[in-house]
Structure formats: structure tokens, C-alpha cells
Amino acid sequence: MKFKTFAAFVGPSVFMMLLFIAAPLVSVLIQSFQVTQPILEQVEVETCTPGFLTQTCVTEVKTVPVLDENGATVTETRWVGLQSYQNVLQMNKVWEAVGNGSWNDIMQIDFWKALRFTLTFTLLTLPLVIGVGLAIALAVNNATRAIRGPVIFISLLPFIITPVIGALSIYWLFVGDGILTAMLERWTGTNISMFAQGWTIEILMYFFQVWHVAPFAFVIFYAGLQTVNMDTLESAVIDGASRWERLRHVIVPHLMPLIIFIALIHLMDTYRAFEVIVGFRSQAHVISLQWLTYDFMTPDDAGNRAISRASASAMLTMIGIVFLLILPLRRTWRDHKGSAH
Amino acid sequence: MSTSKAMQQSFALRFSSGAFLAFWCLLAAFPIFWIAIMSFKSPVDAFAASPWDVITGPATRANGDGLSILDIVLGLCVLYFAVRWAFTRLPELVRHYCPPGIIALGWIFGALIYAIGFVLIFFGLLPLILGPLNGLLGPLGTPVLGLTTEHYVAVWAENEFYRNFLNSMLVTAGVVTVSLTVGTLAGYGLARSGSDLAFWLLILALIFRALPHSVLVAGYLPVFINSSEILAPIFGEGAPTLYGQPWAVIAVLVAINQPFTIWMLRSFFQNIPAELDEAARVDGCSHFQAFRRVIMPVMWPGVITTGLFSFLLGYNDFLVTSLLLDAQNQTMVPAIAGYFNRETTTTDQVEAVAAAVSITAPLFLLVMIFQRQIVSGLTAGAVKG
Numbered sequence: 266m267k268f269k270t271f272a273a274f275v276g277p278s279v280f281m282m283l284l285f286i287a288a289p290l291v292s293v294l295i296q297s298f299q300v301t302q303p304i305l306e307q308v309e310v311e312t313c314t315p316g317f318l319t320q321t322c323v324t325e326v327k328t329v330p331v332l333d334e335n336g337a338t339v340t341e342t343r344w345v346g347l348q349s350y351q352n353v354l355q356m357n358k359v360w361e362a363v364g365n366g367s368w369n370d371i372m373q374i375d376f377w378k379a380l381r382f383t384l385t386f387t388l389l390t391l392p393l394v395i396g397v398g399l400a401i402a403l404a405v406n407n408a409t410r411a412i413r414g415p416v417i418f419i420s421l422l423p424f425i426i427t428p429v430i431g432a433l434s435i436y437w438l439f440v441g442d443g444i445l446t447a448m449l450e451r452w453t454g455t456n457i458s459m460f461a462q463g464w465t466i467e468i469l470m471y472f473f474q475v476w477h478v479a480p481f482a483f484v485i486f487y488a489g490l491q492t493v494n495m496d497t498l499e500s501a502v503i504d505g506a507s508r509w510e511r512l513r514h515v516i517v518p519h520l521m522p523l524i525i526f527i528a529l530i531h532l533m534d535t536y537r538a539f540e541v542i543v544g545f546r547s548q549a550h551v552i553s554l555q556w557l558t559y560d561f562m563t564p565d566d567a568g569n570r571a572i573s574r575a576s577a578s579a580m581l582t583m584i585g586i587v588f589l590l591i592l593p594l595r596r597t598w599r600d601h602k603g604s605a606h
Numbered sequence: 607m608s609t610s611k612a613m614q615q616s617f618a619l620r621f622s623s624g625a626f627l628a629f630w631c632l633l634a635a636f637p638i639f640w641i642a643i644m645s646f647k648s649p650v651d652a653f654a655a656s657p658w659d660v661i662t663g664p665a666t667r668a669n670g671d672g673l674s675i676l677d678i679v680l681g682l683c684v685l686y687f688a689v690r691w692a693f694t695r696l697p698e699l700v701r702h703y704c705p706p707g708i709i710a711l712g713w714i715f716g717a718l719i720y721a722i723g724f725v726l727i728f729f730g731l732l733p734l735i736l737g738p739l740n741g742l743l744g745p746l747g748t749p750v751l752g753l754t755t756e757h758y759v760a761v762w763a764e765n766e767f768y769r770n771f772l773n774s775m776l777v778t779a780g781v782v783t784v785s786l787t788v789g790t791l792a793g794y795g796l797a798r799s800g801s802d803l804a805f806w807l808l809i810l811a812l813i814f815r816a817l818p819h820s821v822l823v824a825g826y827l828p829v830f831i832n833s834s835e836i837l838a839p840i841f842g843e844g845a846p847t848l849y850g851q852p853w854a855v856i857a858v859l860v861a862i863n864q865p866f867t868i869w870m871l872r873s874f875f876q877n878i879p880a881e882l883d884e885a886a887r888v889d890g891c892s893h894f895q896a897f898r899r900v901i902m903p904v905m906w907p908g909v910i911t912t913g914l915f916s917f918l919l920g921y922n923d924f925l926v927t928s929l930l931l932d933a934q935n936q937t938m939v940p941a942i943a944g945y946f947n948r949e950t951t952t953t954d955q956v957e958a959v960a961a962a963v964s965i966t967a968p969l970f971l972l973v974m975i976f977q978r979q980i981v982s983g984l985t986a987g988a989v990k991g
């Protein structure tokens with residue numbers, strides 16, 4: 266295929282990606298070093314109130330925004346260097362807390378709180394998703410052919426459902442007087458409120474994430490299991506390998522590329538944790554990095570959006586994903602080079 | 607299938623594997639199933655402490671809303687025949703009356719007519735017949751199962767959820783069409799070109815796929831809000847404000863979806879033998895003609911699968927639509943967040959549940975019809991890497 270034809274085929278797609286993915290990245294990077302504020306000026310205002318004999322007049326200096334001829338506020342954009350990053354990271358407080366040796370003080374700062382949750386959320390659910398997915402795949406592979414279709418159908422439901430709705434459906438089971446909270450209370454005989462403290466919410470979130478992503482791992486592992494070499498398996502049996510040894514030494518190595526693929530996708534998608542915060546309404550206790558950026562971007566009570574702080578936190582989020590993906594990507598790269606030569 | 611004796615499993619193993627599977631199915635379906643039940647009950651029943659009360663709904667029945675045994679039996683019969691008819695007669699009719707070129711359009715049309723007919727019979731005709739019948743039959747006609755549709759009426763009619771529904775449909779239809787058009791071209795180009803450039807484009811797309819969406823939205827937001835000023839030198843007075851425009855959101859979602867789309871379509875195109883378009887090229891087709899006349903007719907499975915995943919992305923999105931659209935043209939998923947703020951009484955809560963079920967129902971149908979395509983789409987990317 267000539268370069269010209271290739272460019273004609275790929276052009277529209279590359280153009281869209283450059284315009285809507287690469288360009289915003291650059292603009293976020295620039296915004297994170299800038300602050301846009303309304304220009305303020307100090308005006309001397311004389312206010313007079315009617316009084317007996319003479320008016321009572323008070324002169325005071327007020328700070329008011331400058332208006333242009335249309336009555337809109339004039340804004341100015343200044344370069345502030347790393348100021349926005351400092352506002353998000355709050356390093357001085359962090360060093361103070363490190364000096365005191367107080368972990369809780371660091372966790373009072375939104376960014377570090379979000380970072381802690383996002384990382385534990387991503388890394389803790391990863392082995393769970395792979396384990397549960399593999400277990401379901403093995404069990405379905407064991408089952409009789411007739412029930413496989415319906416089981417796959419039911420398994421796809423948690424995966425396909427809108428994440429916010431999925432989180433909400435679990436939230437409603439445990440909220441205040443939800444059915445499962447009532448059941449737990451009957452069993453334990455104590456009063457339980459799942460959404461009053463951080464750690465119970467987090468447990469539910471981990472459960473939701475595994476529930477939501479495990480079907481994806483299951484479907485891929487199930488497809489991989491169909492291609493396991495039966496001869497190798499049988500010779501392993503003849504060599505006296507137990508069921509567990511066959512799983513460890515034949516099946517898992519066969520599925521290894523799939524495990525890495527799932528790990529890669531899972532890291533990318535779970536690092537974006539956001540819907541789960543919205544669905545569980547946990548912003549008072551637990552927040553994630555994407556939610557932090559979202560929160561900066563939503564207008565506050567005065568209608569202002571903290572764009573520069575949002576950009577700074579977005580850039581920091583991006584640095585995080587780079588670190589997280591370096592390991593799996595390096596491995597894929599080596600595999601690619603290994604297979605090429 | 608005959609398994610050798612050595613590979614046969616002990617009863618205990620088979621039993622525990624079956625039990626695990628049953629447990630997983632229960633776990634997977636329960637939350638969705640349960641909110642579906644809750645949405646049909648009065649608030650007292652929906653948040654009752656005993657599961658049995660939630661299912662039978664005594665308080666709902668006391669309000670006079672419920673189904674008698676006759677209702678249930680007849681309703682199930684109609685449902686059974688409707689489903690059977692959809693799978694046997696409907697495909698024949700579509701094939702019979704539809705001109706061969708536009709079979710996809712014919713299916714959409716047929717499904718629409720079927721859906722309207724079903725709603726008319728099930729919710730229009732059936733209650734009309736059953737009303738007097740229940741009165742005649744005495745004990746068989748008294749309600750035994752509490753069930754009310756008032757929350758759905760409240761959500762769809764009073765809260766005008768259909769507006770959000772229409773917006774959702776507009777955005778998802780736009781996302782699916784545009785991203786498939788742009789994506790198939792790129793996927794074909796990437797699959798047929800072995801150049802280094804193609805490899806690096808794919809790696810770049812993979813990196814773009816990893817970006818959290820909030821990073822991108824932070825880039826759009828200020829530009830979109832001020833776009834009429836920024837674009838004024840180019841378009842003059844009529845420069846549009848992109849914020850709150852559905853088509854701007856469609857463009858954004860298409861771009862976000864593009865890396866995934868081209869990866870998936872590329873792996874589908876690689877399955878189509880290159881000899882096919884080479885033969886067409888020998889016969890004197892240009893690359894575009896070969897693509898249009900030879901590849902397009904055989905690539906439908908891949909396009910349908912990729913379209914499904916594009917649909918899911920557009921339909922399920924919360925972050926982009928909630929930040930870039932304003933309240934007037936909000937889509938369904940962010941609109942549900944509006945219920946959180948009002949959710950003070952239990953009636954509001956059950957209405958939110960009904961809205962959530964309304965959002966899930968189309969997805970449920972989607973899995974039912976396209977299960978095979980979804981599974982093949984999930985595995986296509988993975989197995990071939």
C-alpha cells in the first residue's frame with residue numbers, strides 16, 4: 266500500500282485523535298501553569314444615607330471587578346509557574362506531617378487521599394479480578410454444554426451495565442434500610458450503617474469493581490481455555506501431575522499472555538475510578554484522582570470553575586498512569602521484539 | 607464428547623465447581639434483579655426489611671395495585687408467544703418485505719413496529735380485557751402480587767425523562783455512526799499496511815487509550831465555554847458556543863473511542879484474507895473500490911461488534927456528558943445524578959430506582975440479542991494481541 270493511500274485511509278481517524286486528544290493534552294499542560302482571574306480594582310465609593318439636617322456620608326475603598334463596555338468582567342491570564350501544582354499537592358503541609366510522622370495528617374489533603382485510594386483500588390482488585398475470572402472460566406469449562414450459554418449471558422450483565430447504575434444497584438442493597446443491611450443486622454444483632462465510615466464503603470467498592478470487571482476476564486480466559494493443547498494435558502496426567510499441578514504448569518503458562526493483557530486493561534480502566542465514587546456517593550469519605558479533577562471542574566457555589574487546579578491535578582493523574590503502565594508495557598515491548606527476531 | 611478415564615473428575619470436584627458457578631450467577635444477577643423488583647413496589651415495600659415483603663408487596667396490594675393469578679397466567683402466556691413470534695415469524699417477515707440492499711434498515715424498522723405492537727397489546731389491550739374478567743372470576747381475580755407502575759409514570763411523564771432518553775439516543779447514534787465510519791477506514795488501512803508508521807500509530811493509540819477522560823475534559827472545558835470568542839475571527843458573528851452542544855460531545859466521545867475502535871477493527875480486518883482485495887486489485891479496482899465492493903460485504907460481523915462497544919461507551923458515559931452538556935440537553939446517565947440531590951423521601955428513592963432500571967433495560971435487551979457478538983468482540987482483541 267502506497268503512503269498516500271494509507272494516509273487517506275488513516276487520515277480522518279488520526280486527525281480526530283490529534284484534535285481531540287493530543288491538542289487538549291497540550292492545552293492542559295499550558296493551563297496548569299496559568300491562572301485566569303478577573304481583574305480587580307480598588308474604587309473609592311461614597312455612600313450617603315439620609316439623616317436629619319445633613320446626609321450621613323461614608324467613604325470606603327471597595328475592591329470590584331473591572332467591567333468592559335458590555336458589562337462583562339475583564340479577566341487576565343497570568344503565568345504562575347508551579348503555583349497550581351503547589352495548591353494541589355500542598356507540599357509544605359506534607360513535609361510538616363512527615364516531620365510529625367503523622368499519616369493521618371497527609372490523608373487530610375485531598376490529593377494524597379485520592380492518590381492513596383486510587384492506588385489501593387487498582388492494585389488490590391487486580392489479583393482478585395484475575396483470580397475470580399479464572400475460577401469462573403474453569404467452572405464454566407467444567408459444566409455441561411447446555412448451561413454454558415445462559416451462564417455466559419448472566420455473567421455479561423454486570424460487565425455491560427452502566428458503571429454508575431451498577432454501583433447504585435449495590436448501594437441500594439446496603440443503604441440505610443436496604444435489604445442486605447437488614448439481613449446483616451439480623452445475623453449480627455448490631456446496628457450497621459455501611460456508608461458512615463470510609464473502610465466499609467471501600468470494601469463495597471472493591472466488591473463492586475470485581476463484580477463489574479471479572480466477567481471481562483472470564484470471557485477472555487474462557488476463550489483461551491478452548492485452545493489449551495489436550496495432548497500436553499494428557500501427557501501431564503500420564504506423568505502423574507495432579508489437577509493442581511496441571512493448572513499451575515500447563516494451563517496458567519498457556520494463559521499468560523491473556524493474563525498480561527487483562528492486567529494492562531485493568532490497570533488502565535481501574536486507575537480511572539470515578540463512576541464508583543458517584544454511584545456510592547462516597548465523596549465525603551473516599552475520593553479518587555479522576556473525581557478530584559472532576560470536582561475542580563464543576564462550578565462551585567459562586568459559579569467559578571478551578572480550571573488551573575483541575576489542569577494541575579490532571580497532569581499529576583497522567584504522570585501516575587505512566588508509572589503504573591511502564592512495567593507491563595516494557596514486557597509487551599520485549600515480547601514484540603522477541604517475536605520479531 | 608468422550609473424555610478419557612484419566613481426565614474424568616471426581617464427584618466432589620464437579621459438585622463444588624457447579625456450586626461455585628451457581629453462587630457466581632446469583633451474585634452477578636442479584637443486584638440488577640433486585641432493583642428491578644424494587645422499582646415496581648410502593649416505597650414502603652421497596653425498602654421493607656424482609657425480602658418476602660419486597661417480592662409480594664403487601665403495602666402495594668393494599669393500595670389496590672396488584673396482579674391476580676389470572677393476570678399472571680395470561681400475561682406470561684402473551685409474553686411467551688410474543689417472544690416465540692419474535693424469533694420465528696419476525697425474521698421471515700423482515701426478509702420477505704425488505705428489499706435486499708437495506709436489510710439492516712429493515713431490521714430496525716421491523717423491531718420498531720414490533721416494539722410498538724407489543725406495548726399496545728401488553729399495556730393497552732391486556733388490562734382492558736383483564737379488568738372485567740378479574741371482576742367476574744372472584745377469588746382467582748383478586749390481587750395476590752403487589753405491583754405498581756406509578757414510579758415509571760412519574761419518571762417518564764412527570765419528570766420528562768423521555769427528553770434525556772432522546773438526548774441519549776442522539777448522542778449514542780452519533781457516536782456509533784461517526785466512529786464506525788472513521789474507524790473502519792483507519793482499521794482497514796492499519797491492517798493492510800505493514801509499515802513502521804502503522805505500528806507506531808497503534809502504539810500511540812494504546813497510550814491515548816490509557817489517558818483518564820478527566821484529563822481530556824480539563825482541556826476541552828475552557829475552550830468549549832469560550833469557543834464563540836475564540837472562533838469569532840474564523841466564523842464571524844455566528845461562531846457557536848460548543849459548550850452544551852450534543853454534536854460537540856459526539857465529536858469528543860468519538861475521539862476518545864477512536865483508539866479502541868481502530869484496534870478492534872484492525873484485528874477483525876486481519877482475519878479477512880489479503881488475497882481477497884489483491885484479487886480485486888488485479889481486476890482493476892483501486893484501493894477504495896476494493897474496500898467498498900469486496901471488503902465491506904464481508905466485514906459486517908466485525909463492524910456490528912465494534913458498533914456495540916461504541917454504543918456502550920456513548921450510552922454509559924457519565925463524566926464527559928455531565929461536564930460538557932448543560933441541564934437542558936442532559937443524557938440519561940448524568941440525569942440520574944439529579945435525583946441524588948432531591949432524594950429526600952423514599953418515594954424519590956424509588957423513582958431513582960425506576961430511572962436506573964429504565965436505563966438498564968435497553969442494555970439487557972442488547973446482551974440478549976448480541977451475546978455472541980459481544981463475546982467475540984471481547985476475545986478478538988485479546989487472543990490475537
